Amino acid sequence: MSANDNPDQLVLSSDNLHPANLIPELCASFYRLGWVTGTGGGICIRTGDKVYIAPSGVQKERIQPSHIFVLPYPQPSPHADRVFLRRPALELKESACTPLFWNAFELRDAGSCVHTHSQNAVMATLLWSGDVFRISHQMIKGVRISGTGSALSYLDTLEVPIIENTPNEEDLKDSMAEAMKAHPNAAGVLVRRHGVYVWGKDWEKAKTQTECLDYLFEIGVKMKLAGVPTVLNA
Amino acid sequence: MSANDNPDQLVLSSDNLHPANLIPELCASFYRLGWVTGTGGGICIRTGDKVYIAPSGVQKERIQPSHIFVLPYPQPSPHADRVFLRRPALELKESACTPLFWNAFELRDAGSCVHTHSQNAVMATLLWSGDVFRISHQMIKGVRISGTGSALSYLDTLEVPIIENTPNEEDLKDSMAEAMKAHPNAAGVLVRRHGVYVWGKDWEKAKTQTECLDYLFEIGVKMKLAGVPTVLNA
Amino acid sequence: MSANDNPDQLVLSSDNLHPANLIPELCASFYRLGWVTGTGGGICIRTGDKVYIAPSGVQKERIQPSHIFVLPYPQPSPHADRVFLRRPALELKESACTPLFWNAFELRDAGSCVHTHSQNAVMATLLWSGDVFRISHQMIKGVRISGTGSALSYLDTLEVPIIENTPNEEDLKDSMAEAMKAHPNAAGVLVRRHGVYVWGKDWEKAKTQTECLDYLFEIGVKMKLAGVPTVLNA
Amino acid sequence: MSANDNPDQLVLSSDNLHPANLIPELCASFYRLGWVTGTGGGICIRTGDKVYIAPSGVQKERIQPSHIFVLPYPQPSPHADRVFLRRPALELKESACTPLFWNAFELRDAGSCVHTHSQNAVMATLLWSGDVFRISHQMIKGVRISGTGSALSYLDTLEVPIIENTPNEEDLKDSMAEAMKAHPNAAGVLVRRHGVYVWGKDWEKAKTQTECLDYLFEIGVKMKLAGVPTVLNA
Known part of the structure; x- marks a missing residue:
């Protein structure tokens, strides 16, 4: 059968x-x-x-x-x-995340996508008031360019776009897709006051990159609150 | 038998x-x-x-x-x-919580009630000095109107009444009931310097709503300490 | 045999x-x-x-x-x-804690004693610079008078003496005993920059009182850092 | 066979x-x-x-x-x-840590080496801007002189050198070795914005010393952020 x-x-x-x-x-x-x-x-x-x-x-x-x-x-x-x-x-x-997961498949050929409501991600979107979370000179090399490409370097500045939240998760589809196109190297998309979407070639890479990004959101928030600059590059 | x-x-x-x-x-x-x-x-x-x-x-x-x-x-x-x-x-x-659980059954037709001493709840009652904890534009939609009704929206302002603590838990019965009547949409009741009561139609909903509220107390406290406004609505 | x-x-x-x-x-x-x-x-x-x-x-x-x-x-x-x-x-x-555990047996007729290096306890000894940690109007009622007596009340002010640390744990025996005598109602003894000793009639009560005290050290430290008074009584 | x-x-x-x-x-x-x-x-x-x-x-x-x-x-x-x-x-x-682990074997005759990206370690390297993390009068006695020697005392000032990070982990080998030689008593080496290497005679001691150092990084960071001096010795 x-x-x-x-x-x-x-x-x-x-x-x-x-x-x-x-x-x-x-x-x-x-x-x-x-x-x-x-x-x-x-x-x-x-x-x-x-x-x-x-x-x-x-x-x-x-x-x-x-x-x-x-x-x-x-x-x-x-x-x-x-x-x-x-x-x-x-x-x-x-x-309700289905259309957003589809963005990761269609725009990045991802094999897996993780969505979290991690407080580190949410705090990052509150303390970075613009539309991009930026951090440099941290353990960034576990993250891959565009989420499915080659590894980033310690010397790179990691950029994760931040989109505004909507009441219905499905309605994030277009703005998430736009952010992914505007930031072709981004390995994830933050949603203000909501959480983050992270993808990878397979479930292992999607999971480990989510761990890396969450780690960077956490240390970034701690640095910001302690008055330590989060980007060293000019 | x-x-x-x-x-x-x-x-x-x-x-x-x-x-x-x-x-x-x-x-x-x-x-x-x-x-x-x-x-x-x-x-x-x-x-x-x-x-x-x-x-x-x-x-x-x-x-x-x-x-x-x-x-x-x-x-x-x-x-x-x-x-x-x-x-x-x-x-x-x-x-000693029995009369308080009974409030949830009688006033909301709840099928389950959770009581925590979570530090997030207690800190929320210390940083919100009035009689209501308020937060908006966060992941509020896991919470249900009056605890057993339909889901709240991201655009709603969540309000959880705060009652004053008493030495004997049983003595909270009346003030908790009053707060529930004064706030018919509230999905839980905070007890200042003590914790929170949260209910739901069944144990799953009582538990997941407690998780949602605790998450909101936690992020609310972090926002308040970081100087970020917790309510955006006019 | x-x-x-x-x-x-x-x-x-x-x-x-x-x-x-x-x-x-x-x-x-x-x-x-x-x-x-x-x-x-x-x-x-x-x-x-x-x-x-x-x-x-x-x-x-x-x-x-x-x-x-x-x-x-x-x-x-x-x-x-x-x-x-x-x-x-x-x-x-x-x-090396043996003589200190013996204090709990001899001076309080305890059936069990817990020693932790909890960071909540250590931070409490750093932020309370005197020789007593004090807190009131919190969930104090899980703690027992003198550690083995009747339960404290929400309205009581909890007092835990703080003694100075020594390089060798055994050398704390006398100052711990003195603190226990000077504070006959105390349910535990904090050791500055080191941790805490807590006892009870049996292992269950020693453990649950350690949880209660650690909870109070944690919330006390958070309150102090947030500028919230930790004692309300005159 | x-x-x-x-x-x-x-x-x-x-x-x-x-x-x-x-x-x-x-x-x-x-x-x-x-x-x-x-x-x-x-x-x-x-x-x-x-x-x-x-x-x-x-x-x-x-x-x-x-x-x-x-x-x-x-x-x-x-x-x-x-x-x-x-x-x-x-x-x-x-x-990629292999050459760094080898430093611990060759320079300290270690039997085990642990490498963490602990946020406590990273925050310590951000708040101690010089090339040494220092703390005294804390639970330092679980740490051993040079990592494999006799135990430190409560009265000692613990010093952990901090080296600058490099994009490739292997490239830390020389600066880590230099720091170990310049600080013959050091039980570990911090890597700025990256983490820490800690060693011991065997896996148990490497692990427990990593726990002790991480505990000290954590309490040190908390003290620094709370404005409490981290070294009392003249």
Whole structure:
């Protein structure tokens, strides 16, 4: 029987590294980091022509593989209703982040995208009042140019664009896409008073780059509050 | 044999989601969040006509299902002594929060209520010297109007009333009820220099709304200390 | 065979609540709280005429029951060399805190004493420059008068004496005893630039009171740094 | 069959304390401490003539024993290409920290070296603008003179040299060695805007001294920000 016959096969695997197993595990670890409390945030994983996404509005540390949505990539039509390969049996809503994750796939060929409500990210958007977070001379080299390219250097100035938040997450799609085009080297997009989107070639790189960026938001906020300049380059 | 014959049956279940199993698990996770250290705080769950409550003055991360009190809802008489369906065999005291949890059931038809001594909540009551904590333009949409209604919006100003603490927790019942009536949309009540009460339709919503409010207290305190305005609305 | 015949029987038990099993478990949880990093701090438990103490200078999160020292209480003579009922086979040193734990047993009839290097305690000793840490109108009621008496009230002012540190932990014995006598109601003793000693009737009360005091040191430090008065009483 | 015949034997052991098992466990615990997020940092262990090192650029909390590199100590020639006893089968890169770990072995006869990107270490290098971090009258006695000697005293002033960072970690080798020679008593070397290297006679001492130093960086930064002098000695 193929997965088309029984869509639940798409999320059943004994492999710990299968996306349907990874997403619950990673969401639980993000919860412990304070990135996805109160049902916010999450991670999606794309493997070739399939995208795995956690549901909306659930406790992220209690997701089960059976809760995962699976979508075809690309979607048959950007203008038609969203198409799914598999929907969970429970009354679960699809993630409002879906269009934003799609930005990372379409504009950066990403294989995974992480969204956090980390307080470090939010504080960074409050203390950097313009439309770009900037920091230099910190451990920036874990971050990749445009998120999927080669590694940045200690001597580079990291720039993460900041877009303004909207009441509905879906409405961020266009401004996020614009920011990604205006900042082709950016490895993520901050959303003012909300959080951050970070992507990578695969789930490992999306996760480790989120850790790197969150680390830089945290140290940047501490530096700013302590009166230490955050950019040394002219 | 019915539960009336052997009240211990009320707290014995192999279902992880049975209230008598959930309360110990949730209290342990609240302990790791710093919400219920030093025996303070906790959670109660109501399922229809039964209320499950953890005992008072015990280590919240070490509660066992056998420690849980079960009460009928509603109580036969508000003026008579409290009636129990099941009391633990050990010398455990009933929770002093019981009358406050009852406020959430009676005034909001809540199915669960969480009480924390979170330092974020306490700091919020110290830095907001009036009788209401206010914040806007943050991730407010995980919170529900009146705690059990529809979701708030990013553009709303969240308001959580602050009542003054009393030496005996039971004595907060009336002022908490008054605050709930004066603020019919409030999803929780802060107690100055003490903590917060938050409720929801069920344990999942009570827990996730507590996470959302605690997140907002934390970011609000950080903003206030950094000199960032916490309310943008006119 | 009695324990006298084979002293290792004193630390072998299948009971999770046996002191030789509890001490490793509690030390591991204290490590996660940041109280005993770098081999410092610990807990001792007295059950009637036996005292169980973790060794000195070891990783507190990796203690095994076989590492525990057992001493008779009281000691045959305060002036003679210390007597042991059981010493671990490994080359482990006895705890330098032993004389300080003994203060808690002798002066307060405690059944357990906790010692932490918590940064909250150390910061409290730096921001309260006198010889007493004071706070009022906080969640003080988890603390007991003199550590082993009845519960304090929300309206009480908590006072924890602060003694000056010495290079050798043993040398704190006399000044700690003096502080305990001068402050007969004190539930613990802070050591400037070092940490805190807290005791209770048994391990549960010693642990929960340490949590309460650490919580009060933390909120007190935050209040002081935010310019909020820490004592409201005249 | 000897390990020379099948190098994988070098990392296969049922002993929890074998370096190939310890490194994954310790890295996972360092991850939880925030020391090695975003693939940075790590620990190496030397047992006599063998050095065990985790790979570069991987998630430190997910290392497996099979990922470990094993090198001979000393290396046949400091000028020739690096020689390995065992390389992992996967496409893993050797650690860029290798030459820095070698400093600890060669200049201090260390048995283990830890590298963290701890924010406490980085903040210390930002708030101590000179080339030495200094603190006195804190819990310094867990640190050993030169990292492998006798314990420091509470009355000593701890000095940790700070070197300037370079884009490539390998390029720190000479300046780290110079700092170690200029500060023969130093138990670690801070790298400005990057992190810290700490060593010890064995993995336990390297780890516990890293904990002690990180504790001192953390309290030192807090003291500095609160306006409390960090050195009392004349």
